[in-house]
Amino acid sequence: MKIPPMVSAPLHFVPIPLIERVTRIVFSKVLSEHPDLFARLGTYREKRFAFRPTDLPVAFVVDPSRPSLSVLRKSDDAKADCxxxxxxxxxxxxxxxxCDADALFFAREITVTGDMEAMLALRNALDDSLIDLPTELGKLAGPFASLVSKAAAGVRGRVLPQEQHRWN
Structure with a gap:
């Protein structure tokens, strides 16, 4: 599923610091729940990873050595190793x-450039972490935790094909 342009278009006008603030809150929560995530990278912890959604006007760069996350306009150069x-x-x-990253890669649904070994190390670390974003978002919602978790899980259930259950 691709994000409809009417949903992604406003991101062209939202200030990057605001987008970055929101994503850093979620990033910090995920890291607090999975503190050994980046330790699993070993020597690849020194690498920088860029994630460029094809249907959004922003990109995300993760630096596990710090650990930090930055957001930039997709037109800007994301200095990253992969x-x-x-x-x-x-x-x-x-x-x-x-989902199966290899299947997505060979189906040309994802493109990986740069240090493939570093990306494989990150993929393995993520696969082992059992991150559940609806649960993490719920934990940030205080008294609305249950409502937010259920809503986020509902959205995830509608946008991911039913056959894409946790593959590992």
Whole structure:
């Protein structure tokens, strides 16, 4: 599923610091729940990873050595050792380990450039982490945790094909 332009278009006008603030909150929550995520990268922890959603006007760069996340306009140069380009739905399902990255790669649904060994190390670390974004988002919602978790899980259930259950 591709994000409709009417949903992604406003991101052209939202200031990057605001987008970055929101994504850093989620990023920090995921790291607090999975503190050994980047330790699993070994020597590849020093690499920078860029994620470029093909259906959004922004890109994300993760630096595990710090650990940090930055957001930039897609037109800007994302200085990274390896880059993954895919629809945001595929990037999020890869984050959660809910799809077969190899199948997406060979079906040309994702494109990987740069240090393939580093990207494979990250993929393996993510697959082992069992990240559940609806649950993580719910934990950020305080008294609305249950509502937010259920809504996010519902959205995930509608946008991911039913056959794409956790593959590992």
């Amino acid at each position: 880059t993954v380009e895919a629809k945001i739905v595929h990037l999020l399902s890869l984050l959660e380990g809910r």
